[in-house]
Amino acid sequence: MRKEDQLLGVHHVTAMTSDAVKNYEFFTKILGMRLVKKSVNQDDIYTYHTYFADDLGSPGTTMTFFDFPNNPKGKKGTNAITRTSFRVPNDAALEYYAQRFQEFNVKYQEITTEFEQKVLHFWDFDEQAYQLISDETNSGVKAGIPWKKGPVPEKFAIYGLGPVEISIAYFEQFKELFEGVLGFQTIKHEGNRYLLEVGEGGNGGQVILVDNQTSPQSQQGYGEVHHVAFRLANRKSLAVWQEIFTKLGLPNSGYVDRYYFESLYVRMGHILVELATDEPGFMGDEPYETLGEKLSLAPFLENRRTYIESVIKPFDTKRSE
Template sequence: MYKIYGHHHISMITKNAHTNNKFFQNVLGLRRVKKTVNQDKPSIYHLFYGDLTGSAGTELSFFEMPLAGRTYRGTNAITGIGLLVPSLESLEYWKKRFEQFEVKHSEITTYAGRAALQFEDSEGLRLVLLNNNGEKIPEYWMAWEDSAVEPEHRILGMGTVEITVRYLERTAKTLSEMFGYIEVTRTEDKAIYQSVAGQAFGEIVVKQQEGPSEKPGRGSIHHLAIRVKNEEELLFWNEEVKKRGFYSSGIVDRFYFQSLYFRDSNGILFEIATDGPGFTADSSIEDLGQNLDLPPFLEEKRAEIEANLKPLD
């Protein structure tokens, strides 16, 4: 049986790509590794931030939806994103940085068993910095040396992702029985799962919460993509998803990776995505994120697409 190797990327909704671009590059120090458009609706930006090359497991992705209203928080939603930083000293550094940039944040606390600093962007997207404490990270994650953040405190990549659901057992079964995630801890209303034993870079916290489902808007999380190596593995998971009675989108070619989408029994949208070919498929490493990159099937519409987009820089 194939396995899941951790997170691939996570995708959110922003109302304003310009503000979003400034925050994730200038405040968080991530690299904008791809400036493209939503392939299903090419009139809006799709931005990716990550490490030097946007390696799987470091990618934060945003769809710009200018008409997005506020998010009405609730259950049956992905409700938080963990980002790994090197040390406890890094959390102290980030607390001061958030004060400097007037970013809403907590005191240093604990989350999923790690020292943590919770914060939000200006649209209410909930994130938390987690102390990686020198633990192993994927060897292919590569630091972006032009980051505005001090080298010893830079964000390494994605850590624990939080999912809040009405029925914990339903999502728990999807993770453990179908995907082979390891259950680390379990209480009546919360469980922690890891795709790679002992590693936060593939960790998911599932919380049980009654009440109305979240109504998504700006600052909400659209879906979580989990990582597989190649198309062969993706074909395997496509069959597994269908065997479990879930509807699969079938394999979709996103040019930078191939993927499929499905919703679990709580309505959580998962994507399963391949490692390659990656964001250097149409750009050099040096030029990543600088120009508007379009998949080949949209190139003939470039003039029309660019005319509808506002400049970011």
């Protein structure tokens, strides 16, 4: 495979929330991530799709959410994406957030070290599992830009996605998919936890695979992750990967235009993996100053805007004066 077609790192993680408004407040007011797009699920217009990222919505910095109506609470277990990481610039940022979580009554654990990096585990109101990971000794995939007008000082603020944790009961077969197909390399392991990386590596290009044959089967629902996406440079690379997946007999979506990026989805066991392009990004339909303040729709949905706005519950995300 040509180098330009290889995966570049983590692109985004998409999860499910029970409440889009509470989720917005948690991510912007507590975590200090910027809402760069408020849209609807392109396959289910009755569902919000919100995107939280760095100051510019840079690739590799975005956490997104669906609020599916009548979605039950998910069940923790194996064969699932079990934790999402956010990168912060240094160890001092972990101390800052620990104090912040205490102030806002966010559930968290003491700072610890995993794979020689300091991390801070925490959970939101849906019991969605996250961690902050320090970039103090990190190198590899470049981070983004902290939200310049956010509530968290830039020197401490979240500015990218870190390793995505995936727990699997059929560990060896799944690990072979990530290594033999997607091009990840195992670089460390601690007990039943294995650290894999791709592209330039480092916190922005890693996954943690957990060999978990004892927990019950997880169930999708709010508080759980829907899928993980990895970065590709452009659309030409999507065609290369579609051919690979098809030849291997891996179920895939074919080309999908998500407007903010172009995508290809593939099912690897229980895990839905998306490959998404860095281009065109989130800056094309809104000015920088008011990103995320209006309901943004892909062009093919614009002629239904009046109807969509009448059936989806509005919520105020206006921050500019």
